[in-house]
Amino acid sequence: xxxxxxxxxxxxxxxxxxxxxxxxxxxxxxxxxxxxxxxxxxxxxxxxxxxxxxxxxxxxxxxxxxxxxxxxxxxxxxxxxxxxxxxxxxxxxxxxxxxxxxxxxxxxxxxxxxxxxxxxxx
Numbered sequence: 505x506x507x508x509x510x511x512x513x514x515x516x517x518x519x520x521x522x523x524x525x526x527x528x529x530x531x532x533x534x535x536x537x538x539x540x541x542x543x544x545x546x547x548x549x550x551x552x553x554x555x556x557x558x559x560x561x562x563x564x565x566x567x568x569x570x571x572x573x574x575x576x577x578x579x580x581x582x583x584x585x586x587x588x589x590x591x592x593x594x595x596x597x598x599x600x601x602x603x604x605x606x607x608x609x610x611x612x613x614x615x616x617x618x619x620x621x622x623x624x625x626x
Contacts, residue, residue, distance in 0.1 A: 510560070510561055510564055510574075510621055511618060511621065513553075513556065513557040513560045514557055514617060514618045516553060517553040517556070517557040518611055518615060520553045521608070521610045522608065522611040524546045524550045525550075525603075525605075525608040525611060526604070527546070527604075528543070528603050529608075532598070532604065543599070543600065543603075554581055554610055554614070555582075557578075557581075561575065561578045561617075562578070574617050574618075574620040574621045577613055577617035577620060581610060581613050581614070581617070584606075588606055
């Protein structure tokens with residue numbers, strides 16, 4: 505079975521989250537400053553890419569068996585996005601540091617979801 509339509513959005517989301525997470529980590533530990541408006545746009549881009557990737561996986565699973573573990577990790581990504589939205593006001597203390605950890609964690613979950621494509625409970 506071909507999983508190209510599942511892997512390509514996952515890799516795109518993985519690269520975006522990892523790149524933005526590393527940028528925010530570098531900004532936090534250096535003396536560079538980035539405006540909150542531009543930072544918010546980068547966060548929205550990375551969260552939207554994860555959300556779009558999860559929706560593609562859910563849509564594709566309706567007709568094909570992709571494996572229950574990959575779908576599990578994508579549903580966990582939805583919960584992570586929900587909790588990031590709930591705690592967005594508390595993350596303003598160390599803004600770039602917290603968002604870098606959150607985006608790098610989402611990147612790790614994307615890697616795990618890619619690794620488990622096709623694995624089921626059988």
